[in-house]
Amino acid sequence: MERQSLARKIALHAAALLLAAVILAPLVWLFVMSISPPADLAAKPLRWWPEAVDFSRYRLLLSTVENSAGAAFLAALRNSLLVAGTATIAAVLLAIPAGWAVSRTPSIGWSLGLIIGTYMLPPVALAVPLYMALAHFGLLNNVFSLALVYLTILAPFTTWLMKSGFDTIPRDIEAAAMMDGAGLFATLRIVTLPLAMPVVATSALFAFLLAWDEFFYALLFTADQRAKTLTVAIADLAGGRVSDYGLIATAGVLAALPPVLVGLFMQRALISGLTNGGVKG
Amino acid sequence: MSSTWLTTRAWLLMLPLLAVMIAVIGWPMAETVRLSFTDAKLVGLTGHFVGLDNYAKILSGSNFRGTLSTTAFFAIVSVGIEMVLGVLAALLLNQQFYGRTLLRALMILPWALPTIVNATLWRLIYNPEYGALNAALTQLGLLGEYRSWLGEPGSAMAALILADCWKNFPLVALIALAALQSVPRDLIAASLVDGASALNRFRFVILPYLAGPLMVALVLRTIEAFKVFDIIWVMTRGGPANSTRTLSILVYQEAFSFGRAGSGASLALIVTLMVTLLALAYGALVRKAAGSAA
Numbered sequence: 001m002e003r004q005s006l007a008r009k010i011a012l013h014a015a016a017l018l019l020a021a022v023i024l025a026p027l028v029w030l031f032v033m034s035i036s037p038p039a040d041l042a043a044k045p046l047r048w049w050p051e052a053v054d055f056s057r058y059r060l061l062l063s064t065v066e067n068s069a070g071a072a073f074l075a076a077l078r079n080s081l082l083v084a085g086t087a088t089i090a091a092v093l094l095a096i097p098a099g100w101a102v103s104r105t106p107s108i109g110w111s112l113g114l115i116i117g118t119y120m121l122p123p124v125a126l127a128v129p130l131y132m133a134l135a136h137f138g139l140l141n142n143v144f145s146l147a148l149v150y151l152t153i154l155a156p157f158t159t160w161l162m163k164s165g166f167d168t169i170p171r172d173i174e175a176a177a178m179m180d181g182a183g184l185f186a187t188l189r190i191v192t193l194p195l196a197m198p199v200v201a202t203s204a205l206f207a208f209l210l211a212w213d214e215f216f217y218a219l220l221f222t223a224d225q226r227a228k229t230l231t232v233a234i235a236d237l238a239g240g241r242v243s244d245y246g247l248i249a250t251a252g253v254l255a256a257l258p259p260v261l262v263g264l265f266m267q268r269a270l271i272s273g274l275t276n277g278g279v280k281g
Numbered sequence: 282m283s284s285t286w287l288t289t290r291a292w293l294l295m296l297p298l299l300a301v302m303i304a305v306i307g308w309p310m311a312e313t314v315r316l317s318f319t320d321a322k323l324v325g326l327t328g329h330f331v332g333l334d335n336y337a338k339i340l341s342g343s344n345f346r347g348t349l350s351t352t353a354f355f356a357i358v359s360v361g362i363e364m365v366l367g368v369l370a371a372l373l374l375n376q377q378f379y380g381r382t383l384l385r386a387l388m389i390l391p392w393a394l395p396t397i398v399n400a401t402l403w404r405l406i407y408n409p410e411y412g413a414l415n416a417a418l419t420q421l422g423l424l425g426e427y428r429s430w431l432g433e434p435g436s437a438m439a440a441l442i443l444a445d446c447w448k449n450f451p452l453v454a455l456i457a458l459a460a461l462q463s464v465p466r467d468l469i470a471a472s473l474v475d476g477a478s479a480l481n482r483f484r485f486v487i488l489p490y491l492a493g494p495l496m497v498a499l500v501l502r503t504i505e506a507f508k509v510f511d512i513i514w515v516m517t518r519g520g521p522a523n524s525t526r527t528l529s530i531l532v533y534q535e536a537f538s539f540g541r542a543g544s545g546a547s548l549a550l551i552v553t554l555m556v557t558l559l560a561l562a563y564g565a566l567v568r569k570a571a572g573s574a575a
Contacts, residue, residue: 012378019370020380023387026447027394029413030402046416094301097294105291107284111299118306120560122508124532125549128542129312130305131323152305155298184290213395215511216529220537231397235515238401245405252398263393267386271455 030256033249034058041245057250073251075225076233079143080255083218083229084211086147091154091207092162092200099162100188104171112163115156123216126152131220141223149217153210158203165199166192202269209259230255317547323540335547344531345548351438352527356506359442359449364499366446367453368491372483374454375461385458388451396448400515403444407431407516431517434524441525445512453498460494461487493567500563507556528552 033041034057036050063070102112130149131140139145169192177187193200215231222228228236234255237248263270317335321328339345374385391399406413409429418424430440464487472482510529513519519526519534526534532552536545 009378012373012376015373016378016380016384019373020384020387022447023390023451026402026406027390029406030398033405042411044416045420046411046413090301094298098298101291101294105287107288108291108295111295115298115302118302120504120553120556121306121310122529122532122549122552122556123510124508124529124536124545125313125553126306126309128316128323128536128546128549129309131537132312132542133309135324148301149305151301155301159298209393213397215397215514219514231395231511234397234401238404238515239518245408245411248401249405252401256394256398259393259395260390263389264386267389270389271459 030249030252033246034253036246038244038246054246057244057247058254060247061250061254069247072225073233073254076228076230077254079222079225079227080212080230082143083147083150083227084208086144087150087154087211088204088207090147091151091158092204094151094155095158095162095203096193096196096200098159100166100192102159102163103166112159116160118152118156123152127217127220130217134221140221141227143227146218146221146227146229147211149221150211150214153214154207157210158207161203161206162196162199165196165203169195198269205262205266205269209262212259313546313549316543317550319543321542321546323536323542323545328543331543335544336551339544339548339551345551347523348526348528348531351523351525352507352509355438355442355445355509355525355527356503359445360499360502360506362442362446363450363453363502364495366450367498368457368495370450370454371457371461374458385455388455390451391448392452392455394448396511397515399444399448400512403440403447404431404516407440432521434522437517437521437525441513441516444516445506445509448512449502453495453502456494456498457491460491464490496563496567500560500567503563504556504560507559508552528555 032049035053035055036047037052037054040047040050060068061070061073064074065071098112102109134140134142134145134149173191173195174187177191178184182190213231214229215235218229218232219235222232230251234248234251237251242248316328318330318332319328320326320331320334370388374381374388394402407430409415409427409432412427412430414430415424415427419427428436430436468486469482472486477486508529509527510533513525513527513530514533517525519530528548529552532545532549535541535548
């Protein structure tokens with residue numbers, strides 16, 4: 001390693017501090033808003049740290065009292081978990097056989113290319129017929145039909161990840177099992193899938209985060225507490241006439257918590273997933 | 282086993298996925314094409330065939346051209362800033378300093394923050410009466426009186442771009458950092474021995490390793506920026522005075538606010554065609570970059 005001069009060292013650390021401040025300042029402020037009393041947030045000059053820390057909004061949003069802000073928030077939380085969970089499981093279940101088939105049979109690889117190509121489609125290109133069809137069958141405002149629509153985003157992605165994962169598992173292992181008389185499904189279940197478990201987990205994680213983040217379809221296809229997801233609930237709060245900005249911030253902190261924790265603890269898996277895609281194209 | 286059987290078996294394993302994709306992507310896409318030649322309404326009226334009327338009206342109207350240039354502006358400026366900041370941050374993160382591991386871990390946070398929470402957070406920061414930006418600039422003596430950052434056509438787009446860049450440049454940085462770490466150390470050492478300047482080292486030793494991954498990041502980010510909806514919907518809804526109205530917002534308004542399913546569908550198809558052309562052009566560029574790097 002090259003030796004660093006003192007000036008270079010100082011410059012490096014200053015730049016690193018600046019980058020850390022840029023990343024952290026908005027996030028810290030979101031949290032500070034959530035624990036500041038309303039008077040502090042409306043004060044001029046603005047108070048950057050509350051005189052008395054106030055966690056009451058968290059209690060409010062996580063309470064189950066009927067017709068309260070908490071009931072609406074918890075319903076949205078439940079809907080988000082249901083939609084993202086259902087869509088993730090379906091996307092992975094569809095991706096495993098399809099990803100394996102494409103990985104082992106290059107001659108049908110073009111079909112995956114076509115499916116991945118749908119990533120370019122703006123959701124607005126599908127939204128009108130989907131809306132009309134769901135309305136026709138009385139399936140608007142329903143968590144399971146929303147999960148089905150989310151497969152447009154999730155399934156191409158999980159299939160592509162699974163295919164890349166299967167590519168790294170040698171075919172010889174499967175051939176050996178089949179030679180011993182195991183059928184295709186037994187081979188996949190006993191030999192291939194256990195080896196592919198890390199990729200299954202990464203695909204599920206990405207799918208869940210994508211679904212958790214989704215807003216456009218949820219905005220169009222849900223109407224009330226029966227199906228509204230967290231993203232729509234938060235956009236409602238932000239666009240509505242809520243006088244306490246701290247409450248909006250609290251809802252934001254709670255909605256951000258699951259993906260942020262996943263991001264911090266699963267960083268290695270996430271980054272290798274993201275960059276493998278980036279490097280391989 | 283014959284290869285015909287292997288191919289048939291592969292298609293059978295693909296079948297569940299293909300069936301779902303045809304139901305939720307293939308059919309709606311075909312239906313959007315059909316609707317685009319009609320005057321159908323979102324509710325009620327099934328519509329009559331009107332030929333190319335919708336397309337003619339859209340392409341001759343000023344709404345579309347204004348929105349297209351707004352979208353292009355947003356995409357080019359925000360993606361451009363994200364690429365530059367991302368590479369700079371990656372070069373920094375590739376150096377040795379105290380807390381490097383922690384700082385690398387922090388870079389995942391803006392990426393992990395849900396888009397809607399990011400939009401809401403910045404909307405609060407830009408608030409004209411109680412926002413942190415006004416307070417900070419005033420307390421530092423940089424701003425005389427509070428401004429409505431999202432309420433004035435002059436600053437709304439810049440404010441949106443800043444919020445978008447903050448969320449997305451760390452991802453570019455992480456991709457670029459992974460690429461930087463794949464540069465062989467011997468190569469860097471050799472360039473140091475040869476006395477190459479820092480700039481030449483970046484240009485001739487490091488950049489070839491960065492180019493491929495960065496091209497892919499550029500393609501994906503540009504396509505996403507061109508389709509942008511969420512952050513704008515939450516922060517400005519396309520206002521003020523349509524100064525932040527992008528193509529996706531315009532389609533939403535046409536099809537869902539005004540209920541004109543027919544012309545909304547034609548507009549959506551025009552947008553789809555543009556994104557596809559963009560992707561194909563980029564695809565050719567990526568192949569060229571990959572070819573020259575190899």
